[in-house]
Amino acid sequence: MGFLRSFSVLVVSDEAEKLYKIFDSIGITLRKTSKSKSSSSTTLYLYDIAFLDIDSEGWEKRLLELKQYMPVIAFGKPQIEKAVKSMKLGALDFLKKPLKDESVREIFQNFKDKPKVEIDGLIGISRIMEDVYCGIRKAALTDSNVLITGESGTGKELVARAIHNLSERQANPFIVINCSAIPDTLLESELFGFEKGAFTGANYTKKGLVEWADGGTLFFDEIGDVSPLFQTKILRVIQEGEFIKIGGSHPIKVDVRFIAATNRDLPKACREGSFREDLFYRLNVIHIEIPPLRNRKEDIPSLTEFFIKKHSAKRKDIAIKGITEEALDTLMNYSFPGNVRELENIIERAIAFTNSSEITVKDLPAYLIKTSATKKTQQGSLREALDLFEKELIWSALQKSRGNISKAADLLGIHRQQLQRKLKQFKIAT
Template identity: 85%
Template sequence: MLFHGFFRSFSVFVISEEAGKLYRIFDSIGITLRKSNKARASTSNNFSNYDIAFLDLDSEGWQKRLIELKQYMPVIAFGKPDIKKAVESMKLGATDFLEKPLKNETVLEIFEKFKDKPKVEIPGLIGISKIMEDVYCGIRKAALTDSNVLITGESGTGKELVARAIHNLSDRKDNSFIVINCSAIPDTLLESELFGFEKGAFTGATYTKKGLIEWAHKGTLFFNEIGDVSPLFQTKILRVIQEGEFIKIGGAQPIKVDVRFIAVTNKDLIKACKEGSFREDLFYRLNVIQIELPPLRNRKEDIPSLVKFFINKHSSKRKDIHIRGITEEALDALMNYSFPGNVRELENIIERAIAFTNSSEITVKDLPSYIIKSSHSKKISHGNLKEAINNFEKELIWSALQKTRGNISKAAELLGIHRQQLQRKLKQYKIAT
């Protein structure tokens, strides 16, 4: 669907016996809709093709459809004035509720709200790229279950943020989220830290102590960098995951716990299993649901949004000047950098630039010298010619979209190609607009 004047396009999924009325509203406010005459028969296999859903609460089985759809896109619930239904729909995950009869200006406000947002938004996570939308969908799905989750990705990609998002979106959100920094617990303290101990269990045990696992009862236990744990740690934790129970040091009876386990690692655990440094049975217990976080270099279209977020986050640290943005030249330099430290490195760069800048905008001079050098001496990759051409073409398209603030028609004109050609290229390279 094309929405005139917007920076991105929309595909809308409608579930209603009165869909015709909604289509007429879309037409009247300038939206061209790709209709589906069999919306009711659609499966989750093609939900990812849509950006937003309008769900009629007067339709049969709307609760089930809402729970399913919200994993893939924002859901706008609408229906006859009914406070009970409206509240129930919001509790189940609807993004908004509109009363019938729908008005043009009300529907227009919905599209205004979502023009610069990802399809599935996760509090605390920034990015509108297709690859991050897939991550958001994975988070939503994981939050609906109690299954264990393994989050993989390079350092600095935001693995703990994803773990907290899963917890905060789940039914366990009102209970503890206990963090275990795996490499920080020596084997000598392992059992007392994880399981706790009874009073008198050993010399100096003058009180009964709860272990971290017991503190996580009814909540989530988060293993930070599970790939760094010792063989003893792996053995001790495996039984808890398998049986859902443990015994305190000095205790006589097993203690049952209801815990959801989320582990993160920047290591290749499959390789570690083959090498014998990580237990295969533990890997499969943890790897029920896997979410892989992409490095920042693979989602460069998110850099402008991240830069804006970090400027807003850290600008208040300057007491003498208000930092309101970044120059186009400085942003281009960041776009041309590979970010081996990922999002964490970008945040560090922006915070440093805010501290050193002498103007209300971050300039190239405020960036570290290695970024400027990288931008000036960017090397052509040693891949084959086709790959090099594709990369160059993708960068040209992205640059044109940046200069035209996402306007596809103007970007196509700037590139000297037809709008339809550019749309095919955007789809080919999976560039979000």
């Protein structure tokens, strides 16, 4: 009998090869982290489980360290006192040498049934999301700056919050700066604040966002969209951990962890000269990439279920319990240009529309139903089919631009007014 998923196993023993042979013979696939020799605390979070040989020197200390990151199975010569001691120190189980295939298999059998490392508020069981969770844990263990990249609606802000909530800074503020919303003229006053009397009208002292974040985390959202001035101003705070208020005479020190997010290709922006390379390197100490939903479709069912639970309370008249298989199939076959946010919008809309306790295909937007375009071409006119095609493109562009009409028009390569006419024609609400 094989195991469905692969494991990342850390083996601490002079006889590691023996264990690998057993893994092989009982059909356990090892993930590539298992092969890495080094196991510094920043890579330990990557493992699922450890096998620690307690006939080796210094095993007690090693056990105490490892158990903080993963379940540890102790193994050694059959000596009662040592076995008991290993369990007291926190080993999950003890196996005696010589190791038997059956006892190792049992460990994995039990382990497999336990839920995987999950992170509060984040849904997704795909391997891709597991890697994202690992990245979050790693980032939370350190105080390094983090760059989160991913298409619109993939959950960048959610991930930034999760890092903060798991970090030592959790009790302190998490401040979001929507970078593209601050014009250059207000930049310094928003970020750094001003002293009373700094300029006409400054009749009080104002704290800037950087100061509010002291002790906590500052999240620069949409960092790829900021002006050169913005880049220069924040580089100094990030490098020196200090800033000067408008009208202030001396720098103020702050203790802030920076997380930035963007859906742009920053290395490319650096090459083209629109983004400062020094700022990029300062932010990109830990990089977390959130892949688009279409590359992790196995997350769609659990996300769907989650959003149904989240929004079903809005219907007072019926209790919505789930979704039909056919409707879920339709979702699985869609590409979600707007990613998780789009899925959430679709479910919210379906909940508002449905007449039954289960969401059906009829409750989903027409553009999701792939076959409809072909059906229409067969039965209806070319015009109808083209309209449908156009509608799908427009909807997709609007999802990518998060409802911003100018940006969507840009993506479609048409004028804003033209797009507005189309929206009216197709009765698409933004």
